[in-house]
Amino acid sequence: MAESQEKEQPRRRQARGERRIAQLLEAAASVFCTSGYTAASTNAIAREAGVSPGTLYQFFPNKEAIAIELGDRLMHEMRDTFGEALAPVDPATPLEEAVGAAVDRFIAFNCDHPVFFALMHGPDIPGRMAEEHDALHATLLARIEGLLSSLLPETPPADLTRTAHMCLGLYKAGLELVLGHEGAERDAYVRELKHVLIRYLEPLVGDRPGRRDTGTGTGTVTGTVTAG
Numbered sequence: 678m679a680e681s682q683e684k685e686q687p688r689r690r691q692a693r694g695e696r697r698i699a700q701l702l703e704a705a706a707s708v709f710c711t712s713g714y715t716a717a718s719t720n721a722i723a724r725e726a727g728v729s730p731g732t733l734y735q736f737f738p739n740k741e742a743i744a745i746e747l748g749d750r751l752m753h754e755m756r757d758t759f760g761e762a763l764a765p766v767d768p769a770t771p772l773e774e775a776v777g778a779a780v781d782r783f784i785a786f787n788c789d790h791p792v793f794f795a796l797m798h799g800p801d802i803p804g805r806m807a808e809e810h811d812a813l814h815a816t817l818l819a820r821i822e823g824l825l826s827s828l829l830p831e832t833p834p835a836d837l838t839r840t841a842h843m844c845l846g847l848y849k850a851g852l853e854l855v856l857g858h859e860g861a862e863r864d865a866y867v868r869e870l871k872h873v874l875i876r877y878l879e880p881l882v883g884d885r886p887g888r889r890d891t892g893t894g895t896g897t898v899t900g901t902v903t904a905g
Contacts, residue, residue, distance in 0.1 A: 698736055701726050702750070705743045706792035714744060715801045741803045744796060748806045751793045752813050758786045763820040765827040772882055775828060776874050783848065784855060784867055791856055821845060828882055840881065847873055 704726035708717045719740050723733040737743045762782035766775050787794055796802055797810050821841040829837065851870030855863055 694736070697728075697732070698746075701728070701733060701736060701743065702747050705747055706790070709744070709747075709792050710795050714740075714796060714799045719743070744803055745805055747792065748796055748803075748809065751790055751796075752809060754790070755786060755793065755813065756816070758782055759817055759820055763817075763824045765823055768827055768830065770828075772828065772878060773871075773875055775824070776878065777871055779824065780848070780867065780871050780874065784852070784870075787852055787856060788863075794852065794856055818842065818845060828878070832881070840878075843877065844874060847877065 701722065705717070705722045708721050708725050712721070717740060719733055719737075720730055722740070722743065723730045726733070737746070759782075762779045796806065802810070818838075818841050821844055822837050825837055825840055825844070826832070829840070832840070848870065851866065851873065855866045855870065858866055
């Protein structure tokens with residue numbers, strides 16, 4: 678019985694520690710979103726979490742360590758998100774469906790975790806986070822190319838890479854506007870972002886199964902056009 682209790686105590690301490698870490702990371706996310714990484718302080722994070730600075734230092738030595746742990750967890754979740762959002766699609770999938778599904782997943786992630794944008798696009802993020810974000814960015818571009826290759830199977834690799842860079846750049850520009858608004862206005866910007874990406878890709882995709890035909894002649898072409 679005593680041996681069982683001895684084993685249970687470390688597990689309880691570990692569980693309490695994990696809950697405290699989650700509490701501190703949630704508080705840090707709020708502070709980073711409000712004041713930015715550079716202006717944030719461990720005292721502000723501890724105050725937001727409702728704990729003493731001494732309690733915070735039991736788990737994190739400084740603000741950078743908190744940001745790195747938060748960034749690591751978010752980047753792991755982001756990898757799961759784009760793994761689902763950017764899987765190759767059936768070539769017959771309508772362009773609007775393919776773009777809409779990918780944008781919806783990424784927008785949902787960024788709206789659920791606004792601190793990800795605040796940290797990754799801030800002026801002074803920790804060096805290790807910057808390196809990991811660069812690696813994430815490269816992987817993301819590769820996955821976008823994979824998705825595009827299923828929609829543009831005859832496009833030369835160099836053109837496909839350029840198109841992927843353009844799509845990601847357009848998305849990031851739209852994301853900043855989306856996160857800057859709420860409610861119906863945010864939804865309107867999401868629709869505009871999808872519209873921009875679809876209009877950009879429509880002439881490149883050309884005639885293909887599942888292609889939307891508006892009947893107005895707007896954005897239609899009669900043949901496949903490679904990017905660039």
